[in-house]
Amino acid sequence: RGLVGSEMCIRDRNGEIYRSVSTPGVPGFRLVSLFRWVEGRHLSVEEWTIDLARAVGRMIGEIHLASEGFDWPDELAPEDRSGDPIPPFPGGLSPKKQEELEGMAELATGAIGSLADDRKAHGVIHGSLTPEHILFSSSGIGAIGFSSCRYGYYPYDLATVAAVVLEPLREGLVAGYREVRNLNPELLPGFIALRRLELLARRRA
Numbered sequence: 678r679g680l681v682g683s684e685m686c687i688r689d690r691n692g693e694i695y696r697s698v699s700t701p702g703v704p705g706f707r708l709v710s711l712f713r714w715v716e717g718r719h720l721s722v723e724e725w726t727i728d729l730a731r732a733v734g735r736m737i738g739e740i741h742l743a744s745e746g747f748d749w750p751d752e753l754a755p756e757d758r759s760g761d762p763i764p765p766f767p768g769g770l771s772p773k774k775q776e777e778l779e780g781m782a783e784l785a786t787g788a789i790g791s792l793a794d795d796r797k798a799h800g801v802i803h804g805s806l807t808p809e810h811i812l813f814s815s816s817g818i819g820a821i822g823f824s825s826c827r828y829g830y831y832p833y834d835l836a837t838v839a840a841v842v843l844e845p846l847r848e849g850l851v852a853g854y855r856e857v858r859n860l861n862p863e864l865l866p867g868f869i870a871l872r873r874l875e876l877l878a879r880r881r882a
Contacts, residue, residue, distance in 0.1 A: 695750065715819035717812030722842045727849040729818075733811060733838060734853025736818045737803075741858055744800040752795045757828035759799040763871070764878035767845045778877075781870035788867020792830060798861075802829040806837045832860065836868035 689696055694708045720729070749755065766775065782882045792798040803810070804825035812819045835854055839847045851862045 687713060712823075715812050715821050716816065717814035717819055719809060720812070720813050722808050722846070725842065725846055727845055729813070730842065730846040731853035734812075734816050734850040734855075735836065735857050736820065736853075737806065737834050737838070737850075738854040738857030738860075740803065740820065741800070741834070744802070744831075745796050749801065755801070755827040758804075759829050764874045765875055767877070778874065781874055782875075784867045785871035785874060786867075788832070788864045788871070789830065791861075791864065792832075799828060799830045801826060802834045803832060803837075804829060804834070806834045808838065808841060811838075830868065831858070832864045832868040833872065835860070835864055836872050839861030839865055840869045840872050 695708050697705050697706045698709055725733075763785055766778050766782075803820060803823060805822065806820060806825045808819055811821035812821060835850060836845070839850055842850070847865070851860065851865065854860050856863075
């Protein structure tokens with residue numbers, strides 16, 4: 678399941694993105710959607726070129742461009758994580774590690790605080806767009822694994838990828854994204870810091 682460009686799922690004959698269905702032997706109704714199959718294979722980040730990174734950035738920008746005009750039905754709406762506080766630090770840290778994490782939290786807080794509270798800043802995001810959720814094929818690049826899909830800040834998706842690649846691939850990601858949507862590249866370090874703090878909090882949970 679996934680998407681290529683902005684085609685997230687297949688609409689029914691009435692133009693709806695989901696249907697309420699029942700199954701014999703299962704009480705009640707379930708809301709279901711049909712997603713398009715995404716062709717392709719994974720590439721390790723060591724195999725990425727700058728051109729591929731730019732193409733990934735464009736793909737993420739296309740997802741967010743579609744998200745600007747997309748509203749989940751109330752029955753399916755995911756949680757809104759855009760207002761979440763910075764994850765708390767674990768206890769028992771060395772002074773050096775504590776200082777490092779405090780610096781990351783300050784960076785993340787500054788990036789979030791600089792964004793306006795509108796549809797240009799946050800909406801439906803993938804939420805876990807790691808390289809393992811990106812497929813490459815001769816027809817283009819697609820994303821899969823939308824189980825963490827939620828409301829959030831758009832730069833978070835780009836930062837999730839950027840956090841695991843080095844320059845100049847990061848520059849390629851940003852350049853490709855900016856071909857589709859506006860982005861202040863100075864925000865990226867703050868959202869990379871936020872991503873790393875969230876991963877640390879999950880490991881310690």
